[in-house]
Amino acid sequence: MERAGRRQCRRPDVLFQDAGGAYATWQTNGSTITGGGPIGNPGGSFAFRGMGDFNGDGTSDILFKNGVDYSEWLIGNNGVVGGAAIGNPGAAWAFKGIADIFGNHQSSILFENTTTGAYAPWDLNDAAVRSVSNLGSPGAGWTEKAFV
Numbered sequence: 281m282e283r284a285g286r287r288q289c290r291r292p293d294v295l296f297q298d299a300g301g302a303y304a305t306w307q308t309n310g311s312t313i314t315g316g317g318p319i320g321n322p323g324g325s326f327a328f329r330g331m332g333d334f335n336g337d338g339t340s341d342i343l344f345k346n347g348v349d350y351s352e353w354l355i356g357n358n359g360v361v362g363g364a365a366i367g368n369p370g371a372a373w374a375f376k377g378i379a380d381i382f383g384n385h386q387s388s389i390l391f392e393n394t395t396t397g398a399y400a401p402w403d404l405n406d407a408a409v410r411s412v413s414n415l416g417s418p419g420a421g422w423t424e425k426a427f428v
Contacts, residue, residue: 295331295342303342305355319359326351332378332387335362335406343378343389350375350389352407364407373400377427390427393417 294306294316301324307315326344334341335354341363342353348371354362373391381388381401388401397417403410418424 295340297328301326315357317359319353319355322346322351322353329375330378332389333380333385334387334404336384336386341387345375352404354407362407366402366404366407366409369400369402372396376424379427392424397422 293308296304296306298304300321302318302321304318305316306313322344323346326346329343329345329350331340331342333339334343334352337354337356339355339357341355344351344353346365348368349365350367350369351365352363353360369391372393372395374394376390376392376399378387378389380386381390382403384403386404388403390399390401392399397419399415399417400412401415402412
C-alpha cells in the first residue's frame with residue numbers, strides 16, 4: 281500500500297538490504313543498471329516502512345520506524361544527502377502508506393487511528409512535518425482496500 285507520488289521518481293529504482301542491515305540501490309534505465317551503490321546502514325533498531333519523494337526533488341527517499349518514532353533518509357544521486365527523525369504519531373495511530381496526498385509533488389505519510397478509524401496524513405517538507413490533517417473516518421462497517 282505504498283506509492284511514490286503522482287510524478288515518477290528518478291532514483292533509486294531498486295532498493296536492497298543485506299543481512300547486516302546495510303542498504304544499496306540500483307538506478308536503472310529500462311533493463312540497464314546505470315548507477316547506484318551502497319547508501320548506508322541505519323542500525324538494527326530501524327525498520328523499513330516505505331519509499332516516497334519527501335522533498336520533491338524527484339528522488340525516492342526512505343522512511344524508517346525506530347521504535348515509536350519515524351525517520352527518513354533523503355536520497356540524492358550519490359546516496360544519503362540528509363534526513364532526520366520526523367516524529368511519533370502516537371500509540372493509537374497505525375502506518376497505512378505513502379503518497380502525494382496534497383498534490384504538491386512531495387510524498388506524505390498516511391496514518392489511521394486504530395480506535396476511531398480516522399485517517400491523518402502528514403504533509404512533509406524535507407525532513408520535517410509541514411502539517412497534519414484529519415480526514416475523518418469512513419464510518420462503521422467500512423474497511424480500507426486500496427490507497428492510490
